[in-house]
Amino acid sequence: MTTIYRLLTEEDTSAFCHKVSDALAKGWVLQGSPCYAFDAANGVMRCAQAVTKEVDADYTPDMKLGAQ
Numbered sequence: 691m692t693t694i695y696r697l698l699t700e701e702d703t704s705a706f707c708h709k710v711s712d713a714l715a716k717g718w719v720l721q722g723s724p725c726y727a728f729d730a731a732n733g734v735m736r737c738a739q740a741v742t743k744e745v746d747a748d749y750t751p752d753m754k755l756g757a758q
Contacts, residue, residue: 691744692746692749694742694745694755695741695742695755696740696741696742697739697740698713698738699736699737699738700736701729701735701736702726702734702736706737710739716743717743718741719741719742720741721740721741722740724738725737725738726738745758
C-alpha cells in the first residue's frame with residue numbers, strides 16, 4: 691500500500707466544500723486543518739485542505755492523483 695497526498699484548493703465558495711466532499715466520498719482522508727488566505731492578486735479568499743489516501747499501487751510522478 692502507498693499513501694498519496696493532495697492539496698485541494700479553491701476560491702472560498704461552495705465549490706470548495708463540494709471538492710472536499712467529493713474527495714471524502716472517494717475515500718480520501720482529511721489531514722490537518724483547512725487553511726484560509728486572502729488572494730490579493732484576485733481580491734478573493736482562498737481555501738486549502740490536505741487529504742491523503744491509501745492505494746494499492748506504486749507511486750509514480752505521472753500518477754493522476756485525483757483519479758485514484
